[in-house]
Amino acid sequence: MRILEGEGVTKHFGGLAAVHQVDFDIDQGEVVGLIGPNGAGKTTLFNLISGSLPTTGGEIRYKGKRITGLKPHQICKKGIARTFQSAKLFARMTVFENALAASLFGTRRAISVSDAEREAAELLDFVELSPVKTALAKDLPIANRKRLEVARALATKPELLMFDEVMAGLNPTEVAQAMELIAKIRKKGITIFMIEHVMKAIMNVCDRIIVLHHGSKIAEGTPEEISTSRTVIEVYLGE
Amino acid sequence: MFVTVLDVLIGGLIMGGIYALIAVGLSLQYGVGRVLNVSHGEFIMIGAFATWSLYTLLGISPLLSLVICGPVLFMIGFLIHRTLFQYLRDQSESIGAFADSSLLASFGLLFIIQNIALLVWKADIRAYSYLDSSVSILDAVFAVNRLVALLFAVVISSGFYIFLTRTRLGKAIRAAAEDPTTAQVMGVNIHRVLAICFGLGALMAGFAGPLISMIYEIQPTMGLEYTIIAIIVVVLGGLGSITGSLIGGFILGLVGSVVTYFDAGFSLIAYYVIFILLLLIRPTGILGK
Amino acid sequence: MLLATIPLYVQPYLIILLTTILMYVILTVSWAIFSGPTRYISLASAAFFGIGVYTSALLGKSLPLPVVIVAGSLFSFILALCIGLLTLRLRGMYFIIFTFSISELMRNFLLWWETTMTGTVGRWVIIVDHMTVYYIILVIFALVLLTAHLIRRSRFGLALRSIGEQEEAASHIGINATLVKTITFAISAFFMGATGAIMATKWKYIDPRIAFDPLLSFMPVLMAIFGGTGQLFGPVFGAAVFAYLEEILTTKFPYYYMLLFGSILIVVILFLPHGMVGLVQKWLKGGLNRQNANP
Numbered sequence: 101m102r103i104l105e106g107e108g109v110t111k112h113f114g115g116l117a118a119v120h121q122v123d124f125d126i127d128q129g130e131v132v133g134l135i136g137p138n139g140a141g142k143t144t145l146f147n148l149i150s151g152s153l154p155t156t157g158g159e160i161r162y163k164g165k166r167i168t169g170l171k172p173h174q175i176c177k178k179g180i181a182r183t184f185q186s187a188k189l190f191a192r193m194t195v196f197e198n199a200l201a202a203s204l205f206g207t208r209r210a211i212s213v214s215d216a217e218r219e220a221a222e223l224l225d226f227v228e229l230s231p232v233k234t235a236l237a238k239d240l241p242i243a244n245r246k247r248l249e250v251a252r253a254l255a256t257k258p259e260l261l262m263f264d265e266v267m268a269g270l271n272p273t274e275v276a277q278a279m280e281l282i283a284k285i286r287k288k289g290i291t292i293f294m295i296e297h298v299m300k301a302i303m304n305v306c307d308r309i310i311v312l313h314h315g316s317k318i319a320e321g322t323p324e325e326i327s328t329s330r331t332v333i334e335v336y337l338g339e
Numbered sequence: 340m341f342v343t344v345l346d347v348l349i350g351g352l353i354m355g356g357i358y359a360l361i362a363v364g365l366s367l368q369y370g371v372g373r374v375l376n377v378s379h380g381e382f383i384m385i386g387a388f389a390t391w392s393l394y395t396l397l398g399i400s401p402l403l404s405l406v407i408c409g410p411v412l413f414m415i416g417f418l419i420h421r422t423l424f425q426y427l428r429d430q431s432e433s434i435g436a437f438a439d440s441s442l443l444a445s446f447g448l449l450f451i452i453q454n455i456a457l458l459v460w461k462a463d464i465r466a467y468s469y470l471d472s473s474v475s476i477l478d479a480v481f482a483v484n485r486l487v488a489l490l491f492a493v494v495i496s497s498g499f500y501i502f503l504t505r506t507r508l509g510k511a512i513r514a515a516a517e518d519p520t521t522a523q524v525m526g527v528n529i530h531r532v533l534a535i536c537f538g539l540g541a542l543m544a545g546f547a548g549p550l551i552s553m554i555y556e557i558q559p560t561m562g563l564e565y566t567i568i569a570i571i572v573v574v575l576g577g578l579g580s581i582t583g584s585l586i587g588g589f590i591l592g593l594v595g596s597v598v599t600y601f602d603a604g605f606s607l608i609a610y611y612v613i614f615i616l617l618l619l620i621r622p623t624g625i626l627g628k
Numbered sequence: 629m630l631l632a633t634i635p636l637y638v639q640p641y642l643i644i645l646l647t648t649i650l651m652y653v654i655l656t657v658s659w660a661i662f663s664g665p666t667r668y669i670s671l672a673s674a675a676f677f678g679i680g681v682y683t684s685a686l687l688g689k690s691l692p693l694p695v696v697i698v699a700g701s702l703f704s705f706i707l708a709l710c711i712g713l714l715t716l717r718l719r720g721m722y723f724i725i726f727t728f729s730i731s732e733l734m735r736n737f738l739l740w741w742e743t744t745m746t747g748t749v750g751r752w753v754i755i756v757d758h759m760t761v762y763y764i765i766l767v768i769f770a771l772v773l774l775t776a777h778l779i780r781r782s783r784f785g786l787a788l789r790s791i792g793e794q795e796e797a798a799s800h801i802g803i804n805a806t807l808v809k810t811i812t813f814a815i816s817a818f819f820m821g822a823t824g825a826i827m828a829t830k831w832k833y834i835d836p837r838i839a840f841d842p843l844l845s846f847m848p849v850l851m852a853i854f855g856g857t858g859q860l861f862g863p864v865f866g867a868a869v870f871a872y873l874e875e876i877l878t879t880k881f882p883y884y885y886m887l888l889f890g891s892i893l894i895v896v897i898l899f900l901p902h903g904m905v906g907l908v909q910k911w912l913k914g915g916l917n918r919q920n921a922n923p
Contacts, residue, residue, distance in 0.1 A: 150800060172799040181800070188797035190790050201790045204783045205802035213783060256801055375721055426898065438720060439669060443853065444897045446846060450890030458883060563842070567732065570725055604740050611733035618726050619714060 101163070103128040103260055103291050104149070104180075108158035111144055111315075118144045120315040121158070128259070131282070131292040133302040135326075136312035137335060142295045143185055145312070146262055150182045151175045162260070177208045181258035183249040185265045185295075191238035198237055199223055199251050206256025220255060227251045227281065243274045250281065254290075261285065263294040267301055279305055303327060311335070346481075347596045353485055353554065355592025356492025357547050361565055362572035362584035363499060364543025370579045371515050371536040373434065374424055374441040379569055380562030381452035382412055382541050386548020387557045388456060391465050401469055401549045405491065409545035416541025419448070420534040428533075449562070456559040466556040488550045495546050496585055503581055512536055513581070564607065571614045577624030587625060643762050644830075649871040650765045651827055652847065656855075656867035657772050658819040659848035661779060662812045664857040665788040668719075671845040672711065672727035675734050676704040676817040678840035680824025682738070685834055688754040697764070697825040704821025705814045712810030728845065735840035742836065750835035753828045761830045768826070772819045776860055779812070788812060850889075854896050856907075 105125040111118045119141040126132050134142050147153040149160055151172040160168045167175055190198050199220035204211060211219075224230045227247040232240065237248060246266050253261055267278050279301055286292060296302045302309060303323040311319040311326060313335050319326060326332055361383060368376045389411075390404040399407075424441055431437035470484040503509040515522040515532045523529045547565075551557065572591050576583025591610065598609045617624065655673055663670050680700035687696050715726055742749045779785045790798040791805050799805045828834050847870070848863075855866020877885035900907055 152796065152800075171804070172796070173802050173804045176800055176802040184797065188794045190793035190797070192793060193789060197786065197789075201786050201798070201803070202801040205787060207802065216783075252797075252801060369721075375724075423894070423898075430898075430901070435667070435720060439667075440897050440901070442669075442721075442724070443849070444894055446850075447890040447893035447897065450886040450893070454884065454886035454890065457886075567729075574722075574725070602740075602744070604743065608733065608736050608740055611729050611736065614729050615726065615733065618718060618722060618729075622718065622722055 101128045102126070102161075104160070104162055104293070106145075106149070106158065106160045109145065109148060109155060109160060110157035111141075111148055111153060112156040117315050119148065119312075122312070122315075122317050124310055124317070124320075126260070126291060126293055128291050129286075129289065130307050131286055131294070131305055133306035133309040133323075134293065134295045134312065135297070135299075135302060135309060139314075140312040141315040142312055143264055144315075146182060146264055146295065149175075149262065150180060173205075176206055176256050176258075179257070179259040180262065181206070181253035181256045181260070182262035183246070183253050183264055183266055185268065187242075187245045187249045189237040189240075189245060189248055189252075192236060194234050194236055195224065195229055195240070195244075195248055196220060196233040198248055199255050202252040202255030223251045223255050226254070226284070242269045243277075246270070246278070247281070250285075254285070258290060260291045260293065263292065263296070265295050265297060267296060267298045270298075275301060343600075347600050348593070349481060349485070349489070350599070351593035351596030352589065353489045353492070353592070354595050355589035356489055356496065357550055357588075358568055358572050358592045358595075359496050359585045359588025360492055360543050360547045360550075361569040362576065362588045363496065363581055364540040364547070365566070365569040366540075366573045366576075366578075366581055366584040367512070367536045367543075368540035369573065370581070371512060372420065372424065372533045372540075373438060374420075374445065374537065375438070375570075376445045376448075376537075376540065377442065377566055378445045378448035378452055378562070379540065379544060380564065380566030381449055381456070382416070382544035382562075383548045383551065383565050384456060384557070384559060384562040385452065386412060386545045387552040387561070388460050388465070388548075388559070390549040390552045391467055391557065392460075394467050394469065401553050402487070402491070404549045405546055408549055409542050412545030412548075413538040413542040416544075417534050417538030420537035423448075424537065425530065425534065453559060453562060460559055462559060464556050464558045467552070469553055482554075484553045488553050491546075491550055495543075496588075499543075500582070500585065508535075512539075568610060571610050571617075573624075574614065574622070575617060575624050577626040580624070580626040583624060583626035640758060643758055645872075645875055647758065647762050647765050647827075647830060648875065649868055650762075650769050651823055652851065652871035652874075653864055653867040654765070654769050654772050654819055654823045655844065656848040656851040656863040657776055658816045658823075660852045660857055660863040661772075661776050662809075662816040663849075664792075664852065664863070665785065666792040666809060666812070668792075668809070669724045669849060670727045670813070670816075671724055671842075671849070672708075672730050672817075673820055673848050674731040674840045674842055674844040675727075676708065676820035677824035677827075677844050678731070678734060678738075678836075679704045679707060680821035680826075681828040681834050681839035682751075683821070684825045684828035685751040685753050688829065693754075693756065693760075693764075693829070697822050700825030701818045701822040704817040704824075708814040708817030709810060712813045713806070717806075728842075731840055731842065731845055735836050735842075738836040738840070750833055753832055753834060755832055756826075756829040758830065761826055764826050765823070768819060768822050773860070773864070775815065775819070779815075780860060784808070784812075850893055854892070854900070856902050858902060 102125050107123055109122045110120055122145060134145070136142055144153065148155050151170050151174070155168050159166060162178060162180060167178065190201065200216055203216035203220045224233050227250055229244060229247050229251060232244060240248065250266065267275050270278060275298055282292065282305055306323060309321065309323055309326045310317060311332050318335065319329050319332050361379065365376065365379050368374050368379065386408040389408050390401045393399040393404050394401055423444060427440050427444060428437055431440060470487055472483050473480050474483055474486065503513055511522070511532060515529060568591070572587040573584050575591060576587030594609065594613070595606045598606045655677065659670065659673055662668070683700035683703055684696050687699060711730060715723065718726055739749065787798070787803045787808050790803060791808060795805055831838065851866040851870045852863045854870060855864065856862035874885065877888060
């Protein structure tokens with residue numbers, strides 16, 4: 101089933117087209133990568149999907165229904181979650197509170213505080229953050245910050261999870277751990293759409309990759325196809 | 340009919356010129372220094388009262404006071420930034436935190452400066468007459484002091500505009516306003532530029548004060564109203580745009596003059612209504628980004 | 629409890645003083661309900677208070693006191709809802725300036741209206757004896773404290789804090805930020821309106837300058853920062869201290885109190901970013917650490 105599709109998605113800032121006529125579709129259960137040089141429009145596309153930014157043109161559909169124009173909290177409750185490039189944690193709240201907030205508000209059904217607390221604790225276990233659950237988010241090292249972002253996103257019970265450079269700033273061990281976590285999430289049945297610069301991760305984890313450049317889609321295919329595509333190599337080497 | 344229009348027009352330009360000056364001052368402090376200085380009006384008030392004292396006690400012409408008050412207030416502003424606001428800036432965890440704490444600190448300054456003025460000059464309304472004679476232009480009669488004030492306001496604003504666009508320091512200031520991090524990388528001494536900008540804001544207040552005292556009555560509580568007008572003009576012209584503040588000042592001055600013609604007490608209300616509509620419809624103002 | 633029984637033992641002057649102090653405490657706690665966790669500094673307190681005052685002045689003669697107070701609260705509540713829905717898109721500095729403009733617009737407009745249209749600037753309010761005023765204020769105080777406490781402990785409070793920390797992330801985890809902010813802002817306004825309505829009866833004579841005095845917007849901010857916004861007790865403490873100080877200073881040093889206030893404000897900003905409560909917490913933590921360090 102098509103879980104997410106975009107048709108002619110466009111975003112203009114003043115005279116500049118940050119995203120231009122991008123089409124994409126993602127099937128349920130897939131892990132799709134989104135790559136491109138800096139400034140290609142990847143995060144902007146995520147912002148358009150999650151509702152942070154209004155589109156200038158085109159349409160985005162989730163499970164067949166139009167979501168362009170909805171507010172972020174509405175899109176979240178429908179089942180799309182995301183992480184942010186610069187982890188936007190609730191800095192002066194504890195790790196547990198960060199996850200709890202998402203458990204309480206992230207879904208449409210009414211949930212009791214004790215149930216939400218239980219779920220939040222389970223999620224922190226899942227991302228291996230339980231030992232630090234009383235620490236303040238701002239005091240966490242970067243790898244744990246990313247884990248918390250993931251836990252928070254997972255707490256909203258998404259069917260589609262969008263990662264925005266979740267591996268940026270991690271050392272090789274941490275990257276390997278992140279890849280394991282992504283595999284675990286995939287096993288839960290969650291569809292993943294991820295922006296990444298860490299090529300090793302993208303190539304190993306994704307079923308398909310979409311390439312953006314100057315706001316337009318220039319290539320799409322399996323990791324083998326993308327890594328051998330002339331267009332893509334030129335774009336990256338040319339930068 | 341024509342005479343009335345001319346009267347309102349000149350009145351508007353005079354107010355506009357003064358508004359432009361105080362708005363440019365505030366814009367420099369906020370746009371570059373990121374300090375919303377609510378005590379700006381108090382600096383203006385000090386300039387006005389110092390001029391009054393210098394004139395009534397020592398017979399020094401207000402025009403000469405311009406040259407005295409301006410630089411003195413510049414130094415005071417520079418020092419206050421170097422000490423108080425620089426410290427707060429270094430202490431703050433984020434830009435947002437600095438914005439809040441500097442706003443509150445400037446409230447503190449407002450209270451302190453106003454109280455000092457009340458102690459020195461008491462709460463009475465003061466005025467003096469200087470260049471009280473009139474001159475007629477095209478059948479309309481104008482007070483010389485108002486025309487002189489207008490002249491000086493325009494000259495100072497233009498001079499300042501040239502300074503910002505043609506001189507090296509001026510360009511450094513504008514660069515720092517647009518993009519502080521890059522400016523720093525390019526070798527601009529950001530701390531000094533920030534303090535200078537704050538000082539320049541006070542300089543504008545130091546120029547506006549004497550001019551205001553030439554035309555209007557003054558009292559120690561006059562500051563807040565001017566601060567508010569300055570804020571409105573800055574937002575009207577667009578935050579971050581000095582040219583915008585200049586243009587906005589004249590626009591608001593003309594609006595004020597027209598409104599005052601119909602009902603003297605209504606101008607401030609008109610300003611607030613414009614301001615609120617502006618914030619709701621187009622917060623970036625005329626020339627803002 | 630204690631406060632409720634005091635009037636039986638004490639002189640009228642102290643009751644009046646306590647009433648004024650409680651007024652400031654309520655304003656500060658109400659202010660902190662919204663501005664504390666969300667970090668949106670509102671300077672609209674004077675507007676909400678003033679609406680309460682004028683409701684009292686206009687309706688006090690024809691309606692019973694409790695109705696007047698509730699009416700004043702509701703009008704403020706509604707104004708806050710409108711402001712919230714229109715403007716909580718505005719952030720930071722814009723929000724501060726906007727809220728201040730609303731208060732000032734109302735003050736100047738009423739001043740103009742009363743002078744131009746009705747001819748009288750001031751209005752007389754029905755007289756209520758100071759004991760009744762005191763008890764009503766005490767009830768409002770209890771209610772606002774209870775509300776603040778309940779909000780803090782609830783999921784609503786968690787949502788508010790999330791918004792204050794990172795509004796964009798908060799909306800991405802399902803929090804309808806605009807709705808939450810608006811409702812909280814309106815709740816805070818409700819109590820300010822109630823306070824205004826009852827204080828008008830204490831003052832007996834009101835005019836736009838008294839009702840919408842800008843100081844009523846500035847002082848809660850000052851007091852909350854002085855006391856510390858992190859805990860419930862902070863604003864109460866800050867307001868109590870400051871209000872008491874104000875009474876003493878305005879009577880003993882009427883010519884210097886602004887100077888002192890301004891200086892205290894600057895000192896607090898510079899050296900006590902977390903307010904007095906933060907300072908006390910640091911001392912307590914420091915004490916515990918020292919104990920643990922020496923086995």
